[in-house]
Amino acid sequence: MSAPPVEELVKQWESEQAQLRQQVVEEDTEDWQRSPDFSGLERVGGVDLSFIKGDDVNACAQLVVLSYPDLELLYEDSQMVTLTTPYIAGFLAFRETPFLLDALQRLERNQPQLLPQEVAKKFYSLLFRLCPHTSLASSHPVCVSACTQVVLVDGNGLFHYREFGLACHLGVLSGLPCVGVAKNLLQVQGVYKNEEHQSQIAALQKGGDSFPLTAASGKVLGKALRSSDKSSKPVYVSVGHKISVDTAVRLTHSCCRYRVPEPIRQADCRSREYIRIHFPAADT
Numbered sequence: 001m002s003a004p005p006v007e008e009l010v011k012q013w014e015s016e017q018a019q020l021r022q023q024v025v026e027e028d029t030e031d032w033q034r035s036p037d038f039s040g041l042e043r044v045g046g047v048d049l050s051f052i053k054g055d056d057v058n059a060c061a062q063l064v065v066l067s068y069p070d071l072e073l074l075y076e077d078s079q080m081v082t083l084t085t086p087y088i089a090g091f092l093a094f095r096e097t098p099f100l101l102d103a104l105q106r107l108e109r110n111q112p113q114l115l116p117q118e119v120a121k122k123f124y125s126l127l128f129r130l131c132p133h134t135s136l137a138s139s140h141p142v143c144v145s146a147c148t149q150v151v152l153v154d155g156n157g158l159f160h161y162r163e164f165g166l167a168c169h170l171g172v173l174s175g176l177p178c179v180g181v182a183k184n185l186l187q188v189q190g191v192y193k194n195e196e197h198q199s200q201i202a203a204l205q206k207g208g209d210s211f212p213l214t215a216a217s218g219k220v221l222g223k224a225l226r227s228s229d230k231s232s233k234p235v236y237v238s239v240g241h242k243i244s245v246d247t248a249v250r251l252t253h254s255c256c257r258y259r260v261p262e263p264i265r266q267a268d269c270r271s272r273e274y275i276r277i278h279f280p281a282a283d284t
Contacts, residue, residue: 006088013091014162021164023172029242030177032149033251044068044255045148046263047100047170049081050271052279057083061096062271063103064263065148071255071262077103078274090161093169100153100170107148150177150243152255152263158245159213159222159238161188171241178240179248180222181261185236190216200224201234208253213238223249231259 004012032040044066051059058080065075079102085095156165157180167180185193191213200211204226212220213236222238223245237252239245255261260268 006086009086010088010091013088013094016094017091017162017164017169020169020172021162024158024164024168024239025242026158026239026244028244028247030149033177033243033247038068038251038254041068041149043074043148044071044251044263045104045151045176046154046261046265046267047103047151048154048264048267048271049096049099050268050275052275056087059083059099060271060274061099061103062267062274063100063107064266064270065107066255066263066266069254071257073266075107076266076270077106078271079103079106080274080278092155093164093166096155096166097169097173101173104148104151104174104176148176150179150251151240152179152181152252152261153240154181154183154264154268156180156182156186156236157222157238157240157248159186159188159191159236163221165238165240167238167240177242179243179252180236180238180240181252181264182236182238183260185224189221190214191221201226201232204232204234207256210234210237210249220245225249225252227253227256227261228259233259235259235261 028034032038046064048062049059050062061079061081063077064073066072067074081099083095087095151170153167153170155167157167157178159165159180165180167178171178187193201224207226207229210223210225213222213224215221222236224234225237226232226234235252237249239248252261255263258265
């Protein structure tokens with residue numbers, strides 16, 4: 001059966017995004033989120049996909065779970081996947097989310113006592129909706145206490161064309177608190193990389209400083225965060241699900257040893273290393 005035309009896909013995906021967008025929770029829902037030092041937060045997850053160089057179909061989907069606040073590795077899962085869904089700007093989640101959900105589901109399967117019961121139930125229902133994927137997998141649980149309480153996503157959340165980026169999509173479908181952390185500015189809803197934006201960046205004096213990313217409507221869709229004293233280039237933080245924007249910014253900053261928060265940095269590094277080892281002829 002041939003794939004539907006792009007116009008038909010876009011219409012279908014816009015409808016799905018609109019429906020799922022209604023389920024996004026833009027406020028703190030967990031006790032640890034309300035604590036000044038995140039007391040009660042013990043494990044933070046990070047997800048990323050790395051592609052084989054010159055190949056936009058074959059990639060390594062990566063999940064890591066780190067201890068908090070020490071940011072030491074507790075669990076990692078690497079899996080080669082084949083992305084057959086076309087890339088269309090604004091709809092990245094339809095291409096990547098199924099594989100990231102698979103990674104979280106393997107955590108539940110390998111260590112079923114570790115995910116909250118309501119999240120585990122959601123995974124079982126999702127399995128009936130997601131198609132199986134043929135892939136080369138390697139799952140490495142290295143600690144029996146790896147339940148992730150929040151996931152940092154390499155991508156945007158509410159800071160998106162329709163306020164429903166990858167971090168929102170993953171959060172709503174998994175039921176987990178999620179934060180979107182993008183390395184580059186998505187120019188959307190009246191936010192542009194112009195002279196005003198550059199001057200706001202220049203005004204960020206130290207790690208932890210931030211300024212709002214305000215849409216033309218007046219709504220704050222996220223914040224630009226100087227995540228480290230050592231890097232003047234900000235990251236762009238937005239709500240994914242079950243967390244407020246201010247808490248998302250505080251959490252992201254607290255997870256940074258360098259510019260990119262450690263859960264995402266580790267997911268990126270380990271997925272690239274997996275490709276290097278298993279596909280030595282390729283380079284990411």
